Every structure is written in structure tokens, then in C-alpha cells.
Amino acid sequence: MHLEHINLVVSNVDAMLHFYKAAFPHWRVRSQGDSTWSGKPRKWLHFGDDYQYIAFSDNGEDENRDLSGHQVGLAHFAYVTHDINAVIERLVDAGYEVDKLGPENPYRKNVYFIDPAGFEVEFVEYFSDIPSERNNNL
Structure with missing residues (x-):
């Protein structure tokens, strides 16, 4: 079993696409359209690619949860990469700032960005294939 997609309601699909195209240059718009959700267009x-994707829907209302607060909601989601420095470089070149770095760990490097809708996105590169090393909290 694996995660196929996440569905994010946002206010601006084009802004989200700019961020995620920088993060995932090999992904593409698989499909798109217009619809109505609960009476609202x-x-x-x-x-995404042929196996996983992010679904974006616009016309979202209100702000995303305060990431420094304790509201119920999504804290962050993460993607594994084989070249975290390239991901960082692409996002910074596209105009996004690193929000925070993960703690130093000999078996992984991780970094967090905030996307245009206010979702925290983690990118992680593992330096070991041994689960006990990858999953440790040094």
C-alpha cells in the first residue's frame, strides 16, 4: 500500500503549481477542469506523475492553520528525495525561502518550506537504507 494522492483546497491553484513545479520538475498536470463543490464553482x-499526485482545488476560504499553534489540522507532509540540495536550490531559485532545517542527523537531511497556501512541506534525503538508522531520532 502507498499514498496515491493528497487533495488540498487552496485559494490560488496557479500559485501552488509554481511552487510544486519547482519541487517536482518531472511532474506534469495530469488532468484539470472546472466543477462545483457544495454549490460553489x-x-x-x-x-503528479503516473503513480502519485497532488490534487488542487481553488476557491478555498479562510487562512490555513497557524503552524506555530495547536489547532487541529495538517501539520506537514513529506517527500523523500535522492538530492535534497537540488530541491532546495530549485525552490530558492523560484523565490521560496527555507522555513527551517531539520536537526542534524548522520543518516538523513531534511528541510521544510511553506507553500503558497500555507502548508508546511518537508523534503528529506536519507543517507542509509537501514531502517533503524533512517528512523532514529539522534
Whole structure:
């Protein structure tokens, strides 16, 4: 079993696409269209590869949860990469700042960015294939 997609309701699909195209240059818009959700029109699109994607729907209302607070909601989601420095470089070149670095660990490097909708996205590169090393909290 694996995660196929996440579905994010946002206010601006195009802004989200700019961020995620920088993070995932090999992904593409798989499908898109217009629909109605609970009586409100929305633009939607699926951005990903043949196996996983992010679904975006616009016309979201209100702000995302305060990431420094304790509200119920999504804290962050993470993607594994084989070249974290390239991910950082692409996102910084696209105009996004690193929000925070993960703690130093000999078996992984991770970094956090905030996407245009306010979701925290973690990128992690592992330096070991041994689960006990990858999953430790040194």
C-alpha cells in the first residue's frame, strides 16, 4: 500500500503549481477542469506523475492553520528525495525561502518550506537504507 494522492483546497491553484513545479520538475498536470463543490464553482487540477499526485482545488476560504499553534489540522507532509540540495536550490531559485532545517542527523537531511497556501512541506534525503538508522531520532 502507498499514498496515491493528497487533495488540498487552496485559494490560488496557479500559485501552488509554481511552487510544486519547482519541487517536482518531472511532474506534469495530469488532468484539470472546472466543477462545483457544495454549490460553489471551483477550478481543480491533478499534478503528479503516473503513480502519485497532488490534487488542487481553488476557491478555498479562510487562512490555513497557524503552524506555530495547536489547532487541529495538517501539520506537514513529506517527500523523500535522492538530492535534497537540488530541491532546495530549485525552490530558492523560484523565490521560496527555507522555513527551517531539520536537526542534524548522520543518516538523513531534511528541510521544510511553506507553500503558497500555507502548508508546511518537508523534503528529506536519507543517507542509509537501514531502517533503524533512517528512523532514529539522534
